[in-house]
Every structure is written in C-alpha cells, then in structure tokens.
Amino acid sequence: MENCSHSTVYYGVVNIFLRTAQDPFGAVDVWICTKCRDLFCEDKRWGLTELSSVVGFPKRDEGSKWAILICMIGAEVKWELLEAKPGKQFDHSCVDGKTCPLTVNDNYSVSAAEAQSPSKHSLYLVDGRINRSIIVK
C-alpha cells in the first residue's frame, strides 16, 4: 500500500440524513484504488459550489480508517470527515464552538475527555456504508 501509485476510480457515496431520509444533510464521495483497494474520501457539503479537485488526495495515517463524526447538541448538528484510528486523540470543535478533545476507542466509537460535555458524539466508518445512508437521530 505504501508504494502504490494509486489509480482511483469513483466508488460511491455515503449520504448523511438528519432525522428522516427526506432531509439530506451531507455526503461523502468515496474513491477506491483499483490496485491496492485503499479508499479515498471527499467531504461534499450541501451548498458547496466549488468542489475540490480529485487529484491530490490527502495521505492517510497507516492503519487509519475513514470515518464520519457526528456532533449533536439538542437540535444542533454538525459532521466532519476524519481519519479514525484506535487510540487516536484529537481536538474537535463542537457544534457550540467549544473545543472538545476526543479519543477514538478500539471499537471505533469516540469518547470525550470531558465527561460533562453537552455534545453527543457518534462515529460511523465509511467502509461498509458506501452507497448507503447514515440517518442521524
């Protein structure tokens, strides 16, 4: 994988819906390398007119998996695309604007360092959800 000169083709999309399958919230485009089967993702926001170029996919950490993080406080929701790896810690900016350090667990769930954080966090792996939907409730 390390030495693969990736040759990617479009693989599919993961759609993110809010509450019902009629309320689209976002989507992630997924490409796959035809040689090493590695996945590449691109965050596709609704309302975004200028899509980034397909060339020059960011390099991923060895052993990490593409995942979609949902952050929710009451009716306020945001999502982001990230590279998840068990044990990985990162600073995430919550839907209320506060910084919340998160840790990826062995089962690819996430834990907030601050137990009193008002946000509810869920992590969804992209692999296995291609051409399927995530419905945030």
Ligand SMILES: [Zn+2]
């Ligand atoms: Zn490859």
Ligand SMILES: [Zn+2]
């Ligand atoms: Zn958050």
